[in-house]
Amino acid sequence: MTGPLQVACVQLAPVAGADDDNAARSVAAVASAVAGGAGLVVLPELVTSGYPFESVREARSSALPPDAPIFAEWARAAGDAVVVGGFAERGGSGKVYNSAVLVDRTGVRTVYRKTHLWDSEHRFFTPGTAPPPVIDTAAGRIGVLICYDMEFPEMTRGLAARGAEVLAVPVNWPLVDRPVGERAPEVVIAMAAARVNRLAIACCDRSGDDRGQVWTEGTTIIGADGWVLAETPYARGDRGLPIWGSEPDGLEVVRARLDPARSRDKTISAHNDLLGDRRPDVYAALMGDAQ
Amino acid sequence: MTGPLQVACVQLAPVAGADDDNAARSVAAVASAVAGGAGLVVLPELVTSGYPFESVREARSSALPPDAPIFAEWARAAGDAVVVGGFAERGGSGKVYNSAVLVDRTGVRTVYRKTHLWDSEHRFFTPGTAPPPVIDTAAGRIGVLICYDMEFPEMTRGLAARGAEVLAVPVNWPLVDRPVGERAPEVVIAMAAARVNRLAIACCDRSGDDRGQVWTEGTTIIGADGWVLAETPYARGDRGLPIWGSEPDGLEVVRARLDPARSRDKTISAHNDLLGDRRPDVYAALMGDAQ
Numbered sequence: 409m410t411g412p413l414q415v416a417c418v419q420l421a422p423v424a425g426a427d428d429d430n431a432a433r434s435v436a437a438v439a440s441a442v443a444g445g446a447g448l449v450v451l452p453e454l455v456t457s458g459y460p461f462e463s464v465r466e467a468r469s470s471a472l473p474p475d476a477p478i479f480a481e482w483a484r485a486a487g488d489a490v491v492v493g494g495f496a497e498r499g500g501s502g503k504v505y506n507s508a509v510l511v512d513r514t515g516v517r518t519v520y521r522k523t524h525l526w527d528s529e530h531r532f533f534t535p536g537t538a539p540p541p542v543i544d545t546a547a548g549r550i551g552v553l554i555c556y557d558m559e560f561p562e563m564t565r566g567l568a569a570r571g572a573e574v575l576a577v578p579v580n581w582p583l584v585d586r587p588v589g590e591r592a593p594e595v596v597i598a599m600a601a602a603r604v605n606r607l608a609i610a611c612c613d614r615s616g617d618d619r620g621q622v623w624t625e626g627t628t629i630i631g632a633d634g635w636v637l638a639e640t641p642y643a644r645g646d647r648g649l650p651i652w653g654s655e656p657d658g659l660e661v662v663r664a665r666l667d668p669a670r671s672r673d674k675t676i677s678a679h680n681d682l683l684g685d686r687r688p689d690v691y692a693a694l695m696g697d698a699q
Numbered sequence: 700m701t702g703p704l705q706v707a708c709v710q711l712a713p714v715a716g717a718d719d720d721n722a723a724r725s726v727a728a729v730a731s732a733v734a735g736g737a738g739l740v741v742l743p744e745l746v747t748s749g750y751p752f753e754s755v756r757e758a759r760s761s762a763l764p765p766d767a768p769i770f771a772e773w774a775r776a777a778g779d780a781v782v783v784g785g786f787a788e789r790g791g792s793g794k795v796y797n798s799a800v801l802v803d804r805t806g807v808r809t810v811y812r813k814t815h816l817w818d819s820e821h822r823f824f825t826p827g828t829a830p831p832p833v834i835d836t837a838a839g840r841i842g843v844l845i846c847y848d849m850e851f852p853e854m855t856r857g858l859a860a861r862g863a864e865v866l867a868v869p870v871n872w873p874l875v876d877r878p879v880g881e882r883a884p885e886v887v888i889a890m891a892a893a894r895v896n897r898l899a900i901a902c903c904d905r906s907g908d909d910r911g912q913v914w915t916e917g918t919t920i921i922g923a924d925g926w927v928l929a930e931t932p933y934a935r936g937d938r939g940l941p942i943w944g945s946e947p948d949g950l951e952v953v954r955a956r957l958d959p960a961r962s963r964d965k966t967i968s969a970h971n972d973l974l975g976d977r978r979p980d981v982y983a984a985l986m987g988d989a990q
Contacts, residue, residue: 523978523981524976524978525970526968526970526971527968527969527970527971528969528970529970530970535978536981537980537981538981538984539981539984539985540985556971556976559894559895560895560976560977560978560982561852561853561856561891561892561895562852562856562977562982562985562986563981563982563985565852565853565986566982566985566986567985569985569986569987570985570987586926587926590926593894593924593925596887596890596891596894596925597891597894597895599887599891600852600887600888600890600891600892601852601891603850603884603887603888604850604851604852604888633884634884634887635877635878635881677817677818678818678819679816679817679818679819679820679821680817680818680847685815685847685851686851686853687814687815687826687851689828690814690827690828690829690830690854691851691853691854691857693829693830694830694831694853694854694857694858694860694861695853695856695857695860696860696861
């Protein structure tokens, strides 16, 4: 591992309907990641609630406000590190959002509401309407997306244009078909987004068979040149691999070192700059009314 | 191979300064690809001229107007097929463009001028200002990009929004560093673009050591789900592999069958549509002035 920042993604297995256990596990995960030297800790999407809600009522009862005590616990466990993780957010008028919080020792720095909802999430969540945040932290300039958001190149491009150096992306990737030997499609998409924007991307997936849903368990940390720095075997190989070696405390942690400052220079040849080469006039003409 | 359309990319080795040989070789390539059953033939970028010009004067002297006889020869050789290939285009006022032509039995259907110029291309070429085309053909609705253009997600997204089913992408990929066992970065980018847009993409690279420039030789055909249907070993493995087996006539051809109509349905779950899920309002707010 090289670079001044250690990024650690803790691939937890939250359980729907067991919120207290989920909360305790998430705090332990932050503490363990930080004890191992992490400066940026990424937790999965909906880590406090689990994913497969059975009813709108259950989603509402699992939802937390951004000032819930659990985030203060994350902040205490974080020490000098920065923590990004997903949760079901209780908004106004009974609305629930699929959100992510960024926390450091000062507390909650930002809350982001997932813009692009996946499949049955439409039943439980209201989509966000605000652009994803870019926050200056002790771990660099961090952008936040949630899962399916990342599959929209407009989002990753926009965060790069805003100066994000590292994207922290809580995800829950349902396992989908892929050819033998290929990485998960979401990882291929993240690698490309990193490469075309010179942006590091840390995707923290979840594990566990929560109410029968099987997950990719594809946690992957990608450097600003688009190459994978660390990944679970599941992210790359077949789902039939032996169980991945976990840490002594039973947590699955993917760690990599990188230099957030590497993302600042978009120069890729004597005459090329990844953002400077953009031709918004041409894109506007191409997209037309669909823009 | 499955699907009604056979796509064939002929990975030629044009030589700068040998325009007549390049032209003859390109016509033979089209004939060979069509004889093998291709309905869409893709040739490399700048296939009539070679790439590494030594002077502006040489670039100008290699440049052809869109009504040059060579394209009528491609049209004759095409029969019922569609051909897309790159050439140096002679424009007005001594300008030269890095262009691609789409030809069928009726002749030249469209000419596209590369929007994003790579490195020293700025010395020889004027960038295009018109959006890339989408053309209805006997081989489906074909979009055209050239090499570095494809690394701008705005371009692939825009072509998908315009209804393109297959992108024909003439490229000249200079060999760049990559980790052992990884595909060329341009291929990863193309796979992601195919996946997030449900769009087939055929990238035809070149071969040969033209004036010392070493190429990736990474020709790859990608299906609308983002998976590679056919590729050269160089596209995937290390550059040190044994020479790739060529066809009996000495041409290196990558062929795959696909169904262009597969690209029309952007539905990816009961509640998701790759284009319908876009949130232009959020992207506009995110990009701000950089849009």
